[in-house]
Amino acid sequence: MLVETILRQAGIKPNFTAVMDQVRSVTYKELYDEILSRAEMLSDFVAENGEPVGLLFPNSVDAVTWMLAMAKTGHPVILFGSKMKENEVNYHINRIGLKLTIADRRIVTGWNGLNQTLYPFSGADNSVALKHPRELNRQEEEKFTAFEKGDFICHFTSGSEGEPKAVIRTLEAVESEIIDTFVTINLKDEQTFLTIPPICHSFGLIAGALLPLYYGHKLILEEEFLPEKILNIIDTNKVNVLFAVPYMYYLLNKRLKLTKMDFSSITMCFSAGAPMDDSVSETFRQFTGVRIIQDYGSTETGVMCLNLETDRLPKSVGRPVVNRTIKLMDEEGKEINTNEESGEICILSKANVRTYLYPQELNRQKFIDGYFRTGDLGRLGQEGEVYIVGRLSSIMNVAGNKVDPVEVENVIKSISGVKEAVVVCIDDINRGSIIKAYVVAEEDIEEAFVKKFCKTQMADYKVPKAVVFMNELPRSQTGKVLKKYLVKEF
Template sequence: MRIESFLTDATRRYAGKTALVSQGERLDYATLNRYSDRLAAHWQSKGLKRGDRVVLLLDNSWQAAVALFACFKAGAIAVPITPLTKGERLATILGDCTPTILVTQARLAGLVETVGPVPLGTLVVDKPSAKLPAADLLESVVQQDASPLPNTGIDSDLAMLLYTSGSSGEPKAVMISHGNADAASASVLAYLDARDDDVILNTLPMSHGYGLYQLIMSVRSGATLVLERSFAFPQSIFATIAAEGVTALPLVPSTVATILAQDNLAPGAFPTLRYITSAAANLPVPHIERLKALMPDIRIYVMYGQTECKRATYLPPERLLDKIGSVGIAIPNTEVFLVDPDGQRLPLGAEGELVVRGPHVMQGYWQAPDKTAKALRSGDHPWDKLLFTGDIFRTDSDGFLYFIGRKDEIIKSRGEKVAPAAVEAVLLAFPGISEALVFGVPDEVHGEAILAMVVCAQELDEREIVKYCASRLEDYMIPKTILFRNDLPRTPSGKASRRLAAAMLE
């Protein structure tokens, strides 16, 4: 199925039901469908063709949802980009994907102006901007009665280019087809046991896969999606959960840490919540234990995935505590296994690189055949396409997976290999540390020295932290220095970045 069919199907079933809650406004399915129809028709009248790229430089909003579905209806390829992007990176992305249309908001007009015009122009979603005088205004476009031309696309067409930096920092675009998104969303909705009466609160940026799929899956299941732009004001988020009767809350480890830092929460604080999910980075064991104690009756899904496949594994909530620290098993309709450096499959209990096989695996990297060939390789059969993730895991005797670290982030110190996640787990067990990031820097004696950045809820003593680590880690794993920070350096997608942390010290 193509992604826009999720909206047309939902409109037939739930026309008058609220699809989106955003910025104090509510859009039902019929309105979301009508607005996206009219915007798609408008773009087609301006020359947008099947396969053209449309850049969406937008905050979370109902306008972003309208623009996304308009892309699909027009047969275009959506390219969502975070509004936090700096000018140089934006210029690189625009030069790489060569968009026909750029959709943005007035406050970002200055940023857009610095990188030059796009071929056919721009669309501003909120209000006119003197810096973009030729731009169309979404409010005017969606009031014009029009229908898009018949869509002749199929599900093997590209739907999205999702830019990711990975550990290298260099932006590369993951090519996701409609078929990929269909398979991924169906699988995730199945294990979440999603329902049409769910109310999902999304604070994750829709410029990245985890947040973007909240919209796709909500529409597919006929649920209601409440959009917020961040988790910066947790008490406001908690009030929204209560006011909207939120049943589902997707999180990342940093937002979990924010929730756990609130001193006014007690078990039962969120009576409407059915489940929460955590992905995008490894959720530390101490966070899992405290979160489960705070939310004993709420299903907690710990998950693992990459932009290249959306999702690969999940831990069934009933196994959360007896398999604590695991990211679980393969999602439905997916095969995962570990391989050695020669690409040979490994038995249970071994440690190796995770390989993912399934219909949700990306089509490759946009205009990057060498990078594609490294990540996507042939399998046991001619039709196989395997994703080599670059992530190291181990399995237990039951086949449950445990994340160890990125291949290219393993620290080599004193002749030993150190997985940063193992050191971070110990740091996070120290009372008062809410976030930790471990990385290596060049060292003339040891090859690499181990450093740690930590975020603390209170003033702590570096010597006590090092002493604590020494009582729980091998000598070669003990951080040489503890760096105290108010926040960790993060990529545009919000992930804590070892590369950026090391660069700060250069």
């Protein structure tokens, strides 16, 4: 029903703008026609019903219409990030056994190693079909796991470290998330959405792109983040709802210090992908009068919680979205029923991932009694609100002592002049496992001062043995700090 509901908007508001990007815009009637036209194009290339098809586009009208055309014809959509390198895309093509990928020619032009034959589409200037001959002998590779009827999207996620994961979510799950999110935020009237995070990721795609189309709103997609350009788009189009990640809000703040503008059209701002720093949120509110709503979710679950009451529930990621059941579990899988203890956040929801395509072992590790195990450590407040206190898999072992990196990072960030801080555990040839901190500072700070301050706040084994100052931290497209590159740097 997801695609059909979007298509029905053409009969309700045919001339209302549905989607626009930096190149073109389409009305709901034009969106309807383009989805049906591209569905026919797909039939010329894909013979097998239910065969997955790759999609490689930046945020654009093309990305939306091809995705919905694939869904309408029953082809699961393999969502490649537009910033992926050729070898990364090729890895997943071979791992899944894809026969076809629809791509933006500007991205794949010049890719020589990708096993492909390129076919341009008539009347679709930037779209090309890449045919991938499937290998005949795959016995020594991991068996291709068949997609099921009703599967919609396959996301790739690795978080901040580890092997890439392929996550399959169904049309029913995504539609459930759209409806539940809409009910929770209680949107009214026609709204204009501006979505900047890549729609190959859950946050940008579902609440940021599919929700406004499902309910007949106007969607603006931006593929690159330039603060001045974004502010102009907000002003020119009288944007009502903004989707961005924390680092984008930080950069918008820097620009807003130099530019006065009317933000009266904005009613809601959402942030996800990484924790929102209180100072960034408060500075943005001072400039715009709008509080940023923290979206707590994951690729596997979609949105889990929204903090719609940041004044009353500071430091919280908010209450669960409707039709979500959250409970905390201890290391043995037993439920924690007290507000005083923290435990692993587990969620029961129709929106949850159907399966991991790979690695297969995660299907045994990440589910318990129907609940998805997020790997996040949290506690529940008196009103059912959720507080994130750490990451289960990120607990560091330093000389036999357990150290939560979040605790160390928060201590460093409390130092005046420190904007960001991340710590990792590394193996030192002389000292064994040690904590190393990476710090982004807005003023001159000495390594010795950071260490000395930490010693006054924490046990000695938690104090970083090395501190590196950086201009910026390595991040994913959604703003997550990529700790794996910091470990490699050492």
